Amino acid sequence: MQTLSSGDSEQASSLHQRILDDIESRILSGEWQPGYRIPFEHELTEQYSCSRMTVNKALTQLAKAGMIERKRRSGSFVSKPQSQAAVLEIHDIRDEVEQLGLPYRYELQKSVSRKSTAADGKKLEIERNTPLIELTCRHYAGKRVFALEERIINLLAVPDAAQTDFSKQSPSPWLVACVPWSNAQHAIRAVAADDNVAAILGIPAGAACLVIERQTWNAGQPVTYVRLTYSGDSHALVARFAPSQG
Amino acid sequence: MQTLSSGDSEQASSLHQRILDDIESRILSGEWQPGYRIPFEHELTEQYSCSRMTVNKALTQLAKAGMIERKRRSGSFVSKPQSQAAVLEIHDIRDEVEQLGLPYRYELQKSVSRKSTAADGKKLEIERNTPLIELTCRHYAGKRVFALEERIINLLAVPDAAQTDFSKQSPSPWLVACVPWSNAQHAIRAVAADDNVAAILGIPAGAACLVIERQTWNAGQPVTYVRLTYSGDSHALVARFAPSQG
DNA sequence: CAGTGGTCTAGACCACTTC
DNA sequence: AAGTGGTCTAGACCACTGC
Numbered sequence: 001m002q003t004l005s006s007g008d009s010e011q012a013s014s015l016h017q018r019i020l021d022d023i024e025s026r027i028l029s030g031e032w033q034p035g036y037r038i039p040f041e042h043e044l045t046e047q048y049s050c051s052r053m054t055v056n057k058a059l060t061q062l063a064k065a066g067m068i069e070r071k072r073r074s075g076s077f078v079s080k081p082q083s084q085a086a087v088l089e090i091h092d093i094r095d096e097v098e099q100l101g102l103p104y105r106y107e108l109q110k111s112v113s114r115k116s117t118a119a120d121g122k123k124l125e126i127e128r129n130t131p132l133i134e135l136t137c138r139h140y141a142g143k144r145v146f147a148l149e150e151r152i153i154n155l156l157a158v159p160d161a162a163q164t165d166f167s168k169q170s171p172s173p174w175l176v177a178c179v180p181w182s183n184a185q186h187a188i189r190a191v192a193a194d195d196n197v198a199a200i201l202g203i204p205a206g207a208a209c210l211v212i213e214r215q216t217w218n219a220g221q222p223v224t225y226v227r228l229t230y231s232g233d234s235h236a237l238v239a240r241f242a243p244s245q246g
Numbered sequence: 247m248q249t250l251s252s253g254d255s256e257q258a259s260s261l262h263q264r265i266l267d268d269i270e271s272r273i274l275s276g277e278w279q280p281g282y283r284i285p286f287e288h289e290l291t292e293q294y295s296c297s298r299m300t301v302n303k304a305l306t307q308l309a310k311a312g313m314i315e316r317k318r319r320s321g322s323f324v325s326k327p328q329s330q331a332a333v334l335e336i337h338d339i340r341d342e343v344e345q346l347g348l349p350y351r352y353e354l355q356k357s358v359s360r361k362s363t364a365a366d367g368k369k370l371e372i373e374r375n376t377p378l379i380e381l382t383c384r385h386y387a388g389k390r391v392f393a394l395e396e397r398i399i400n401l402l403a404v405p406d407a408a409q410t411d412f413s414k415q416s417p418s419p420w421l422v423a424c425v426p427w428s429n430a431q432h433a434i435r436a437v438a439a440d441d442n443v444a445a446i447l448g449i450p451a452g453a454a455c456l457v458i459e460r461q462t463w464n465a466g467q468p469v470t471y472v473r474l475t476y477s478g479d480s481h482a483l484v485a486r487f488a489p490s491q492g
Numbered sequence: 493c494a495g496t497g498g499t500c501t502a503g504a505c506c507a508c509t510t511c
Numbered sequence: 512a513a514g515t516g517g518t519c520t521a522g523a524c525c526a527c528t529g530c
Contacts (some may be wrong), residue, residue, distance in 0.1 A: 014518065028426045028464075041497070051520045056497080073496045073528040088334045088485055180274045186485040190436035190456035190478035208454035208478065210436035219274070232436035232454065239334055239432040260499065287516070297501045302516080319509040319515045 014141040019048055020058040027067055027078050034080045038068060038222075086238040088186070090214075093139045093147055093228075102141040108138035113155075117130040120152055123225040124215060131155040133162065135171055138200065141234075145201050148229040157223045167233060175224060188237065193229075201231045206230035266295055266304040273313055273324050280326040286315060286406070328451065336460075337476075339385045339393055339418060348387040354413040356382035357414045359401075366398055369471040370461060377401040381417055384446065391447050392480060397472040404469060421462075421470060429463040434483065439475075447477045454478035 026032045044055040049213065059076055062068045070076045097104040116130040126132070137149040148169045151171055153161045158179050166174070189211045198205040216223045270277045285293065302307040303320055306313045316322045317425045318376045343350040362376040372378070383395040397417055404425050412420070444451040456476045462469045 014300045014304065016518080028428055030426050040495090042495095051522090053500095053521090054519060056499090057518095060498090070497060071528085072498085072526075072529085073494085075496070180276050182274050186483075188434060188483040188485070189455070189481075190454040190476075191409040192454045192478065206452060208436040208452075210434070230436075235435075237432075239434070258497085262499080286514090287512095297503090299502090299519095300500060303499095306517090314514060317509080318507075318517085319513085321515070432522090 010100040015050055016057040016061075019055060020045070020061055021069075023058065023062060032078050036077050036078045036079065037075045040075055041085060053161070070082055078095045088237060092188075093094075093149075094170070094173075095144055097141040100141060102146075105140040106170045107138045107140065108135065109138055110134070111166055115154075123227075124152060124154060124222040126137075126156075127227060132164075135159045135166055137166070137170060139170070141231075144231075144234075145228070146234060148197060148200055148222050149226060150229075151224060153224045154222050157218060157221045171224075172226070179218065179223055181218050181223060182220075185215050187213045189213075190232070191229075197229055201229070203231050210235050210237070210242065212237075255371045261294070261296055262300045262303040265290070265296075265301060266307055267451060269304065269308060270313060278324050280323045280324050283321045284324065286321055288463055295340075326361060334483060335462075336432075340416070340419075341391055343387040345386060347432070348392075352384065353384045353388040354381065355384055359408065362398075367469075369459075369473075370398060370400060370468040372402075372468050376394075377408075380414055383412070383416060385416070390477075392476070394443060394446055394475040396475075397470060399440075399470045400468050403438065403464060404468045405450070417470075418472070424468055425464060427462045427469060428462050428466075431461050433459045435459075436474075436478070438475075443475055445474070449477050456481050458483075 015123060023032075023038065032038060032208065038044075038059075041052050041055050041059065044059075045052050048055065059068065059070065063070050063076070067079055068076050069079050094104045094106070096198045112132060112134045114132065116124075116126050116128055118128060120130075122130065132155055133153045135149070135151045135153070137151070138145050139147040139149065149170075149172075153171070153175070155162055158175070160178060161175075164174060168231075191209055191211050192206045193201060193203055193209050195205050195208065196225050198207060201209070209232050212230075214226050214228075216225075220235075266291060269278075270282065278284060283355070284290075287298050287305065290305075291298050292372050294301065305314065305316065309316050309322070313325055314322050315325050340350050340352070358380045360378065360380065362370075362372050362374055362378050364374060366372060366376075366378065367374065378401055379399045381395070381397045383397070384391050385393040385395065395416075395418075399417070399421070401408055404421070405415075406424060407421075410420060417488075437455055437457050439449055439452050439455050440454045444453065445457065447455070449455075455478050456478075458474045459472070459473050460474075
């Protein structure tokens with residue numbers, strides 16, 4: 001019979017959660033090193049005086065979090081330290097600016113409906129001559145341009161976009177609200193501002209900018225590509241992570 | 247009685263997984279809009295001809311993924327599109343270089359044991375005069391410097407680091423292997439290379455660099471701070487995400 | 493072939509919340 | 512007060528796999 005760490009910092013209400021926390025703390029503390037074979041389910045059943053389902057629930061979650069590996073007939077083993085994966089929260093630009101305590105303003109710079117070219121195909125996986133909308137917008141924080149947004153939207157995936165007026169509302173929230181998405185990919189780079197970008201952002205040409213490119217798909221169909229350019233000194237992406245968070 | 251989408255692209259082996267996929271696809275397709283009250287557990291039990299536990303497992307996972315919200319006495323409801331959160335995989339630099347097909351080389355530039363100053367306190371939440379090690383290393387891809395690593399390690403948290411020779415092995419893998427960590431935070435920025443960094447990376451002064459700063463804690467105690475500087479044209483962080491991935 | 497984890501059941505009690 | 516989700520049980524069958 002094993003004593004549960006009920007005196008832990010935060011009390012876990014459910015039994016399977018306490019079991020999970022207990023095993024997790026043994027792993028994180030180093031008491032159970034990578035490769036260690038943790039007790040079998042039926043042993044934990046006795047130790048915690050509960051049914052196998054309850055133990056299984058805890059172990060299944062630990063396995064999903066990558067802390068343990070489970071093998072039939074062999075048992076469950078503590079994983080090697082996992083490849084570090086950080087959760088990046090991507091906020092709405094409006095919120096970002098307002099959290100800085102600055103007045104937010106949005107401005108549509110350019111809006112063109114056209115057929116896709118080969119260059120578009122590199123941004124979004126669409127065939128040539130696909131109808132699309134190309135948008136260029138600016139997000140202001142006070143009087144400064146906080147971010148430059150360049151976007152193309154696949155009209156085959158989002159026909160409604162053709163009838164939508166993006167001069168008042170920014171395309172990002174509209175897309176998030178109206179279009180389901182199943183998959184996305186980010187690329188984050190540091191690039192030097194070219195003359196055009198420099199003029200828009202009000203920084204010297206060649207200055208460092210943070211560029212975020214995002215492609216979004218829905219059910220295998222490309223939806224939109226966006227390139228956000230931030231002045232390097234005005235923006236940082238922040239990511240927090242912990243080794244196992246359900 | 248409801249027909250399961252068994253003809254889906256990828257066959258889900260378990261029943262609760264098929265139920266999960268089925269409900270998820272209804273949400274992603276827009277058939278069940280945000281706010282829609284999904285059938286009660288006992289209704290789904292009938293629809294899928296299974297026990298409540300099985301339905302519950304699927305719904306619990308969907309709730310954990312943020313796709314639905316569950317309320318006692320009211321039911322389960324489709325969530326509003328969640329704030330976009332991307333999973334950033336942080337790879338070992340060695341792997342990164344080798345995946346580019348380039349020979350990897352590591353070089354320790356500087357290693358100093360000293361007491362912390364106020365400047366260190368801004369990087370890592372430690373008090374003044376805490377013993378620490380300061381390291382400066384270079385990671386080469388072929389003949390070019392791929393990344394510059396500047397690190398401090400809290401010797402109160404990692405006393406072993408004082409006796410470790412970092413001239414042969416890079417501190418990151420050593421730390422990952424030897425020190426459990428419970429929490430970390432990244433900040434990703436674009437900065438201009440100063441003269442020193444420019445000389446090391448072999449780029450013009452002022453050129454755009456991608457900087458990743460990471461602080462790591464274990465059980466509330468600060469462990470290490472590292473600042474990685476990549477030449478802007480050589481590196482991009484890539485993150486993929488989907489709205490619900492267990 | 494024996495024992496592991498993977499999955500599922502039918503039923504139970506409870507806390508909470510809205511009615 | 513009634514019905515929801517949250518949790519747990521005791522037992523079952525199965526597939527896989529290392530002995």
